[in-house]
Amino acid sequence: MATSEPDTTSRPQPAENEQQAQPAPPPRPLYPGAPPPQPPKPLPLLLLYMFAATVVGVTQGVGMSFISVTIQQIAGPLKATTAEASWLTAAYLAPNAVLTLMLFKMRQQFGIRRFAEVSIVIYVLVNLCHLWVDSFQSAMIVRFFAGIAAAPMSSISILYMLEGLPPQKKISVGITGGMTVMLLATPLAGLTAPYLFNHGGFKALYICELGLAMLSLMLIFKLPLVSGERVKVINRKDLISFTLLALGMGAITVVLSVGRIYWWTEVRWTGLLLILGVISLTLMALIELNRRDEPLIDIRWLTSAEIIHFTGALMIFRIILSEQSTGVRSFFIMLGLSNDQLVGLYAVILGATIAAGIACALVIKPGRVAAMHGFALVLLMIGCWLDSQSTSLTRPSDMFLSQILIAFASGLFMPPAMLIGFVAALRRGPNYILSFIIVFLTTQRLGGILGSAMFGSFVTWREKVHSAALVQDLTAGNPLVAARMSQLSAAYASVIPDPVIRTAEGAVLLASQVTQQAYVLAYNDAFRFESLLALLALIILLIDVAFEKWEHIRARAEGLAA
Numbered sequence: 001m002a003t004s005e006p007d008t009t010s011r012p013q014p015a016e017n018e019q020q021a022q023p024a025p026p027p028r029p030l031y032p033g034a035p036p037p038q039p040p041k042p043l044p045l046l047l048l049y050m051f052a053a054t055v056v057g058v059t060q061g062v063g064m065s066f067i068s069v070t071i072q073q074i075a076g077p078l079k080a081t082t083a084e085a086s087w088l089t090a091a092y093l094a095p096n097a098v099l100t101l102m103l104f105k106m107r108q109q110f111g112i113r114r115f116a117e118v119s120i121v122i123y124v125l126v127n128l129c130h131l132w133v134d135s136f137q138s139a140m141i142v143r144f145f146a147g148i149a150a151a152p153m154s155s156i157s158i159l160y161m162l163e164g165l166p167p168q169k170k171i172s173v174g175i176t177g178g179m180t181v182m183l184l185a186t187p188l189a190g191l192t193a194p195y196l197f198n199h200g201g202f203k204a205l206y207i208c209e210l211g212l213a214m215l216s217l218m219l220i221f222k223l224p225l226v227s228g229e230r231v232k233v234i235n236r237k238d239l240i241s242f243t244l245l246a247l248g249m250g251a252i253t254v255v256l257s258v259g260r261i262y263w264w265t266e267v268r269w270t271g272l273l274l275i276l277g278v279i280s281l282t283l284m285a286l287i288e289l290n291r292r293d294e295p296l297i298d299i300r301w302l303t304s305a306e307i308i309h310f311t312g313a314l315m316i317f318r319i320i321l322s323e324q325s326t327g328v329r330s331f332f333i334m335l336g337l338s339n340d341q342l343v344g345l346y347a348v349i350l351g352a353t354i355a356a357g358i359a360c361a362l363v364i365k366p367g368r369v370a371a372m373h374g375f376a377l378v379l380l381m382i383g384c385w386l387d388s389q390s391t392s393l394t395r396p397s398d399m400f401l402s403q404i405l406i407a408f409a410s411g412l413f414m415p416p417a418m419l420i421g422f423v424a425a426l427r428r429g430p431n432y433i434l435s436f437i438i439v440f441l442t443t444q445r446l447g448g449i450l451g452s453a454m455f456g457s458f459v460t461w462r463e464k465v466h467s468a469a470l471v472q473d474l475t476a477g478n479p480l481v482a483a484r485m486s487q488l489s490a491a492y493a494s495v496i497p498d499p500v501i502r503t504a505e506g507a508v509l510l511a512s513q514v515t516q517q518a519y520v521l522a523y524n525d526a527f528r529f530e531s532l533l534a535l536l537a538l539i540i541l542l543i544d545v546a547f548e549k550w551e552h553i554r555a556r557a558e559g560l561a562a
Contacts (some may be wrong), residue, residue, distance in 0.1 A: 001373050011044060013117065020502065021128055021447075029047055040164060040165065040166040041163070041164030045164065046164045048223060049160050049161075049163045049164050049223055050160070050161060050177065050214075051219070052160045052219040052220065052223050053157045053158070053159075053160035053161035053163075053177065053178065053181060054157075054181050054184075055212065055215055055216050055219055055507040056120075056153055056156055056157040056160060056216045056219070056220070057153070057154065057157035057158075057178070057181035057182055057184070057185070058181065058184055058185055058188060058212065059123075059153065059209070059212040059213055059215075059216045060150050060153030060154050060185070060187045061156065061182060061184065061185020061186070061188075061189075062188055062192075062209060062212065063127075063150055063183050063184070063209050064089070064090075064092055064093070064147060064150070065185045065186045065189030065190070065193075066189050066193055066205045066208075066209065067088050067089060067092070067143070067406065068089060068186075068189075069189050069329070069339060070193050070197055070202070070205065070339065071085050071086065071088075071089070072085075072203075072333070073202070074088075074202045075341075077201060077202055078133075078135065078136040078139055078163035078202075078380070079135065080135060080136040083258075083261045083262065084136060086257065086258050086261050087134075087140060087257075087258060088139060088140065088143045089250075089257050090124075090253065090254045090257035090258050091140050091143045091147065091257075092143045092144070092146060092150075093145035093147060093253050093257060093445065093449060094144070094147065094249075094250040094253045094254055094257075095144060095147045095148045095151065095246070095250065096147035096148070096150055096151050096445065098245060098246045098249040098250060098253075099148060099151035099152075099189075099246075112182070115152065115156075116152075116156050116159070116220050116224075116225055117220060117221060117224075119149070119152040119153070119156060119212070120153075120156075120216055120217045120220045121148040121217065122149045123150060123153065123213050123216075124210070124214055124217050125149075125214045126142065126145050126146050126148075126149040127146065127149075127209055127210040127213045128210060129142050129145070129208035130142055130146075130209070131206060131207070131210070133206070139303070143171070153216075154182060154221070154441070157178060157181055157182070158174075158175075158178035158223055158471075160223070160225070161173075161174050161175075161177045161181070162174040162175075162178070163225060163226070169366065171363075171419055172361050172362075172364050173361055174366075175418055175419060175422075176360045176361040176364060176415040177357065177361070177417050179357075179411075179414040179415045179418060180353065180354070180356070180357030180360075180411055180414075180415075182355075182414075183353050183407075183411060183414070184350065184353060184354070185409055186325060186346075186349075187346040187347070187349040187353065187407075188225070188346075188350065188352035190339070190342060190343070190345075190346030190349075191343055191346045191347060191350065193205065193207065193339060194338070194339040194340045194342075194343060195209055197339075199342075210377070228526075231264040237287070237291060240287065241284050241287050241288055241297070242284050244280045244281070244284035244287070245280070245281065245284050245297075246283065247276070247277070247280040248276075248277040248278070248279075248281035249277070249281070249442075249446075250277075250282030251273040251274070251276045251277035251280070252273075252274065252277040252446070253255050253449060254273060254448065255270050255273050255274055255277070256446070256449040256450055256452075257449055257453075258451045259453060260452075260456040260457050260460070261455050263460075264457070275402050285299050301428065302439060303526050305410045306424060307424070307439060309544075310420070310421050310424065310439070311416075311439055311443055311478035312446060313373075313417070313537070314417055314440070314443040314444070315443055315447045315450070316533065316537050317413055317417070317447075317537070318323055318443065318444065318447025318448050318450070318451050319447065319450065319451040319454060319455075319530075319533065320384070320451070320530050320533055320534050321379050321380075321410055321448075321451065322448070322451030322452050322454070322455045322530075323383075323384050323387065323406065323455070323526075323530045324349070324403060324406045324407065324410070324529060325448065325451070325452065326388075326451070326452040326455050326456065327397060327459075327526060327530075328345070328387065328403065329342065329391070329522065330456070330459075331523045332345075332388065332396060334516070334519050334523075335392060335394075335516070335520075337395075337396070341395075341396065342396055344396055344400075345396040345397075345399065345400070345403060348400050348403055348404055348407075349403050349404075349407045351404075352403070352404040352405075352407035352408045352411070353407045353408075353410065353411050354411075355411075356407065356408040356409075356410070356411020356412050357411050357415075359408075359411070359412070360372070360412050360415050360416070361415075364415055364416055364419065364422060366419065366420070366529075368416070369416040369417075369419065369420050370541065370544075370545050372413070373412075373413060373416060373417070373418045373541060373544070374538060374541055374545075375412065376410075376412040376413040376535050377409070377534050377535075377538040377541065378411040378538065379405045379406065379408055379412075380405070380406060380531075380534040381407055381531050381535050381538065382402075382531075383401075383402040383403065383405035383406040383409070384402070384406070384527050384528070384530040384531035384534060385527070385528065385531040386399075386401065386402035386405075387399060387402045387527040388524045388525075388527035388528040389521060389524070389529060390523065390524055390527070391520060392516055392517060392520050394396065399519075410497075417440075418440055419516055421436050421439065422436060424436070441526075455526055456529075458522075458525070458526050458529065459519070459522045459523055459525075459526050460522075461522075462521070462522035462525045462526065463515075463518045463519050463521075463522040465522075466517075466521040466522055467514065467515060467518040470514050470517065470518055503536040
């Protein structure tokens with residue numbers, strides 16, 4: 001009996017040990033089709049993935065930025081006017097702004113690795129077609145397909161930046177690094193485009209873009225992304241909704257891209273395109289609201305107060321940033337400066353953007369978003385106000401300080417904005433991540449186009465106002481005006497003997513100077529408006545923070561009382 005008791009008590013022990021030794025179930029992916037959590041990669045391999053993210057992100061960005069910073073120079077070789085050359089931007093942005101939604105689902109259905117490899121191959125082939133562009137019509141067709149091919153590149157860049165990072169660094173390093181890379185494209189294009197154009201024309205721009213694409217191809221195939229389980233998420237109703245979304249967003253993108261150049265009310269087709277866009281988006285919303293299965297976009301969540309507040313903040317910020325992306329460059333072009341003379345300004349912007357990304361990675365935390373946004377708005381307000389003191393003698397070196405402030409503010413604003421939206425989506429559930437990505441990327445693409453359109457339209461309007469005010473005081477009987485015309489016409493004395501023609505030429509020069517001064521005043525008004533808009537956004541942010549603090553204090557007091 002004594003020997004049998006230990007045997008009976010020891011029998012269940014191995015079973016308990018086996019039960020305790022069973023491995024824990026693997027962690028579930030963040031959303032259906034997402035890659036499973038991976039252990040952190042070794043530092044050398046991690047740096048290679050981050051380098052690949054930088055190359056892919058810059059490749060995607062400079063393709064569009066090369067066109068925007070050299071739009072006046074490439075119009076001539078393509079035998080097109082500047083207004084016609086602006087259609088190259090519209091042809092690129094129209095498909096690029098709407099493809100992100102479907103690409104996210106394609107990534108879920110076919111796997112991240114295959115998605116990245118197929119995307120980069122298509123992008124290289126489309127860029128290769130640029131070498132045969134010899135007319136405006138062929139350039140339009142190729143730029144349209146380039147916009148389609150470039151659509152996945154931004155998300156691939158962010159995925160490479162996040163690959164292999166430990167979970168605690170995915171926000172501070174991954175998100176911040178991915179957003180910073182997106183901001184580097186324009187200053188890099190401004191730095192390199194003058195040299196490339198001077199040594200090979202617009203073909204050199206295409207060759208550089210092709211070279212970057214081939215480098216991205218090599219990196220993507222040598223450093224594959226980890227794919228998750230493939231999930232069938234695309235159905236027939238998704239295709240119908242996406243077609244309507246693409247039609248609506250594409251029409252609005254075209255109008256915002258070229259409407260300012262043809263002027264909004266001067267041509268009929270801009271209104272027709274807007275009507276088509278609104279009708280298409282309305283039909284898409286009706287279909288999505290009445291779907292019983294999983295909708296392509298959760299319209300009800302997108303129209304909630306939280307997301308409307310988030311979207312409004314992003315749109316206002318993108319409109320303010322148009323001061324740097326569009327306003328400053330167009331201001332100097334109006335003064336007669338060339339792209340070669342703006343290289344120093346772009347170098348300063350590039351350095352400030354990188355510094356902002358490093359600073360943001362060091363301080364970003366969910367509880368610091370409001371403080372970081374407030375500081376960014378203060379920098380924007382100061383930078384825009386400094387630019388509003390410009391004159392016709394202002395040169396790029398005079399704007400170094402203001403542009404450093406604005407570039408630093410942009411680097412501080414974007415990563416926290418993406419963080420707060422991502423947290424809001426996760427709070428509702430993994431399926432809401434898709435809707436958040438649509439909101440974020442759509443506000444960035446359309447916000448940039450809308451900001452440029454609003455800035456340019458405001459400058460055009462204010463120039464007419466200032467021209468009318470200046471011209472009404474310029475009468476032939478005014479001795480100061482007569483002396484100025486005589487001074488200007490004297491410059492033609494050696495080449496034009498006829499005094500009447502010389503006087504007419506002097507009047508033309510005076511009119512051009514008046515127009516230039518009117519534009520300077522108009523740009524100052526626009527810079528001042530951007531500064532006031534930043535101040536308004538800052539006041540709204542402070543009120544919102546104060547309201548949240550009050551709600552927190554009241555809830556805490558009620559809890560203590562209970």
